[in-house]
Amino acid sequence: MDLEDKFREIGGWEEKPKNIQAELRDDISADVVIIGAGLAGLCAALELVKDGSKVVVLEKEFAGFGASGRNAGYLGGALGLKYELFLKKLGNEAAKNVVNFYEEGVNFAEKMFQEYNIQCDYNQSGLIRAAIHPSQEKQIHEEIRIAAELGCSLEFWNNSKMRAKGIPSAFLFGSYIPRGGTLNPGKYILGLREAAIQAGVKLYENTPLISFTEGAVINVKTPNGSVNAPNLIFASNAFTPKMGVLASTIVPLRVSAIETEPLSQAQLDALGWPGREGITTSHHIMESHRLTARNTLVCTTKQLRYIYGSNTPNKPDYVHYRALKNALNERFPFLKDISIKSCWSGYISYANDSIPVVGTLGSSSNIYYATGCSGHGLGTQGMVGHMIAQKIQKKDENPLLSFLMAHKNPSTLPEPFRWCVLNSALYAASRLDEKVNQKVKGL
Ligand SMILES: Cc1cc2nc3c(=O)[nH]c(=O)nc-3n(C[C@H](O)[C@H](O)[C@H](O)COP(=O)(O)OP(=O)(O)OC[C@H]3O[C@@H](n4cnc5c(N)ncnc54)[C@H](O)[C@@H]3O)c2cc1C
Numbered sequence: 267m268d269l270e271d272k273f274r275e276i277g278g279w280e281e282k283p284k285n286i287q288a289e290l291r292d293d294i295s296a297d298v299v300i301i302g303a304g305l306a307g308l309c310a311a312l313e314l315v316k317d318g319s320k321v322v323v324l325e326k327e328f329a330g331f332g333a334s335g336r337n338a339g340y341l342g343g344a345l346g347l348k349y350e351l352f353l354k355k356l357g358n359e360a361a362k363n364v365v366n367f368y369e370e371g372v373n374f375a376e377k378m379f380q381e382y383n384i385q386c387d388y389n390q391s392g393l394i395r396a397a398i399h400p401s402q403e404k405q406i407h408e409e410i411r412i413a414a415e416l417g418c419s420l421e422f423w424n425n426s427k428m429r430a431k432g433i434p435s436a437f438l439f440g441s442y443i444p445r446g447g448t449l450n451p452g453k454y455i456l457g458l459r460e461a462a463i464q465a466g467v468k469l470y471e472n473t474p475l476i477s478f479t480e481g482a483v484i485n486v487k488t489p490n491g492s493v494n495a496p497n498l499i500f501a502s503n504a505f506t507p508k509m510g511v512l513a514s515t516i517v518p519l520r521v522s523a524i525e526t527e528p529l530s531q532a533q534l535d536a537l538g539w540p541g542r543e544g545i546t547t548s549h550h551i552m553e554s555h556r557l558t559a560r561n562t563l564v565c566t567t568k569q570l571r572y573i574y575g576s577n578t579p580n581k582p583d584y585v586h587y588r589a590l591k592n593a594l595n596e597r598f599p600f601l602k603d604i605s606i607k608s609c610w611s612g613y614i615s616y617a618n619d620s621i622p623v624v625g626t627l628g629s630s631s632n633i634y635y636a637t638g639c640s641g642h643g644l645g646t647q648g649m650v651g652h653m654i655a656q657k658i659q660k661k662d663e664n665p666l667l668s669f670l671m672a673h674k675n676p677s678t679l680p681e682p683f684r685w686c687v688l689n690s691a692l693y694a695a696s697r698l699d700e701k702v703n704q705k706v707k708g709l
């Protein structure tokens with residue numbers, strides 16, 4: 267299996283934009299300076315410019331370079347979240363808020379597609395969390411029960427329903443959520459990028475923050491310029507700890523993806539799956555399988571990795587890509603000869619309690635941050651950026667934002683314990699998942 271020449275360091279969805287915005291080479295001032303041009307940063311900027319604010323976005327590479335341009339494209343609300351963990355850690359009322367936050371993220375993204383007329387191949391198909399072995403049935407029913415308790419209604423699709431819907435046969439039964447669906451995340455983030463440029467947001471690409479000072483007026487330094495502003499938003503997600511912020515609260519985890527060459531009409535006919543519902547499995551570390559508008563299959567996750575020191579190297583992970591290709595072969599055996607078009611990796615941010623990390627820093631409480639969506643931020647990271655923008659504009663504060671800002675996430679362990687504990691836990695989860703895979707092979 268030769269994947270060596272398939273790695274794409276900018277993710278697999280789209281090409282780098284042709285109109286890269288010039289690097290900052292001046293000392294300027296703004297009403298708000300935003301670090302990072304992903305979903306959080308661009309959605310915050312788009313809201314802020316509406317009232318005439320001068321908004322500067324500093325982006326280390328180009329807008330969409332981070333997770334926002336390389337995710338799997340599941341606009342999935344709370345499906346697949348660890349409901350029982352929220353209940354255990356937070357109690358019923360607060361857990362309902364977390365679930366509601368993720369569910370609202372779906373509505374928010376759908377509104378953005380419409381407001382900015384972004385064509386991102388959105389298929390409002392709903393999503394399935396599927397079992398691959400009968401032993402997973404109890405867990406799926408339990409998830410449906412707790413989700414209902416927390417205000418999120420999932421349907422159980424039994425084997426007959428899955429077959430009637432033409433879902434590939436490796437996926438036996440599962441929970442279905444009719445809201446949300448799948449999209450091309452590259453088209454979504456590049457659509458937001460164009461909208462922001464058109465709206466007058468000053469986007470500086472190839473412009474990393476290298477340092478900042480706090481105070482009533484914040485000064486941000488970049489290699490060849492600086493920005494003074496009374497408000498700063500860190501919308502830099504998994505990269506934030508490397509800027510000396512939230513280093514003991516969030517950890518970056520590497521997630522990988524592979525995409526096949528387009529399926530032929532005969533292969534599509536054999537596959538079925540007419541609704542193209544995005545599927546995630548109910549492994550401890552899920553596999554996700556989806557068909558794209560360009561008739562390719564995209565398979566993601568299956569394993570997660572933590573790199574020592576919260577580093578985020580943009581390097582290939584061939585071990586992981588091979589594991590994903592094996593998963594693809596196991597779930598779609600009749601496609602085992604299909605070639606892989608591209609593979610890539612990216613980083614999500616994760617807090618010890620899996621609750622989003624949103625709040626303020628600094629003596630003037632004018633440095634905002636929004637991170638920690640644990641790989642489920644396609645809807646919510648944009649929404650939280652938007653809610654922070656509204657808070658800066660002194661509009662009525664969204665109660666979900668108040669809830670998240672009041673929540674105190676626990677600290678993570680210092681190195682080297684962090685590396686040992688996290689990777690041991692991830693390894694143990696993978697071993698348990700592998701046991702299920704072996705049982706499936708034995709069926
Ligand atoms: C492989 C993969 C699959 C995923 N699949 C899904 C999915 O299907 N559904 C879902 O809901 N979520 C998914 N996620 C998670 C989702 O993509 C993220 O939660 C979301 O995109 C985060 O958006 P963001 O704007 O907070 O961060 P990012 O998109 O990561 O943006 C941060 C930006 O900050 C920039 N930056 C970093 N350092 C600096 C600096 N010093 N100065 C200036 N800029 C800097 C980066 O270049 C980057 O552009 C996935 C993530 C990955 C990696």
